[in-house]
Amino acid sequence: MGCDGGTIPKRHELVKGPKKVEKVDKNAALVARWYYCALTQEKLNRPVVSCDLGRLYNKDAVIEYLLDKSAERPNMEVAVHIRGIKDVKELNLTDNPAWQGDRGNTKGDRYEDLHRACYICPVVGLEMNGRHKFCYLRTCGCVFSERALREVKTEICHKCGDPFQNSDIVILNGSKEEVEELRKGMEERRAKEKPGKKSKKSKAAETVSKSEASKDNPGPSKTTKNELKTATVNKAEDSIASAPEPSTSTAVSIKPVAAAGSKRLFLGRDEKSEAYKSLFTSHSSAKRTKDQTSNWVTHTPYHF
Incomplete structure (x- = not known):
């Protein structure tokens, strides 16, 4: 099982103690x-x-994530909210x-300050490098250091x-404590926005219901016009009913008159002219003798 050949193990080789906590480099973080x-x-x-x-x-x-x-x-859990x-x-x-950005010395032959930042207050x-607290305004998005807002107290953006x-x-x-406070404020604002959205939806539903009700129940102007039309029609019917009927002795043969909208006079079959009748195959002029008919039979045997 080992330890043969005169080997003498030490305690740290046989007993495993707690693992050392890995320290994170502050500068890298x-x-x-x-x-x-x-x-x-x-x-x-x-x-x-x-x-x-x-x-x-x-x-x-952020756009690609959305x-x-x-x-x-x-790092999906970072942007869940x-x-x-x-x-x-x-x-x-x-x-x-x-x-200087990428224009700086890249040869490595001089000291480079890693804490120099791209942006400042x-x-x-x-410099916005993490050594000092920075914040931004939710209204305009301008970024300042906390020292600037603390020393120059105002309610107007400096920029x-x-x-x-x-x-x-x-x-x-x-x-962590500051992030928890910001999370609580975010949840409170979102909770206040929800009833506002519901009220907007309810207002839209009310306007739709009002418009439907107005369509079903027309206004007084439309009803008065309909009443006037019905009154005039009733008067015309009464005047026609009260008119005297013509006597049989003075009756005159009345010819059929075409309607006001029609353009030609419609006649019966007996009253049609011969020229009009000759247009159809049922006319006597369309009939042929046996000499004129062909040996085969078709739908319209007009071939001679």
Whole structure:
């Protein structure tokens, strides 16, 4: 079973202790949260959007997720609360003039500051690298540092001038406690929106029912017109009934008169002319003798 040949095992080789907790590099965690999309883990590129929980996404990645939610993605649970494009807000970011991006030194022969960010606070000038708290306004989407909002207290946006309230401030990549508070606020807003939608539907149903009722019950103007028509018809019938009948002694033979809308006079069979009768095969002129008929019989034997 081992331990033969004079080997002497030590205690740590026989007794297994608890596993050491792997420590996450803080710098790597900050870079992953502030420089990469939370859904696809790709670099953040304009346009950048954020949800009600303060996570950063590429707008293209969110649109692809909404179009096809059945596709297997590694971080699907991050965007479960996003129902539509209205649940995210496009951020109005301020570029960092000191950011070189891909134009920087790629040879590795000098020190590169990993904490230099692409965007800064337009008021204080702090870089958005995760070292300082940043937030955005839900009304306009402008991004500021928390220090700027704390030191310069105002109810108007520092960048675009739109008014806002404290409930419109969303912290970007906050702690667990801050994310839970943002989640509660999001659920409360969505709960308030539902009865508003129901009331709109009920109003639409009421308008439809009113229009149907108006069609079934015509207004007073239509009823008065119908009454006038019936009254005139009744008067005409009474006048015809009260008219005296012609006497038999003075009766005159009345010829049939064509209707007002007809253009020709319809005559009986006996009154039709010979020219009109000769148009049909039943006329005597259409009949042929035995010499004129052929040996074979067809439907219309007109061949001689």
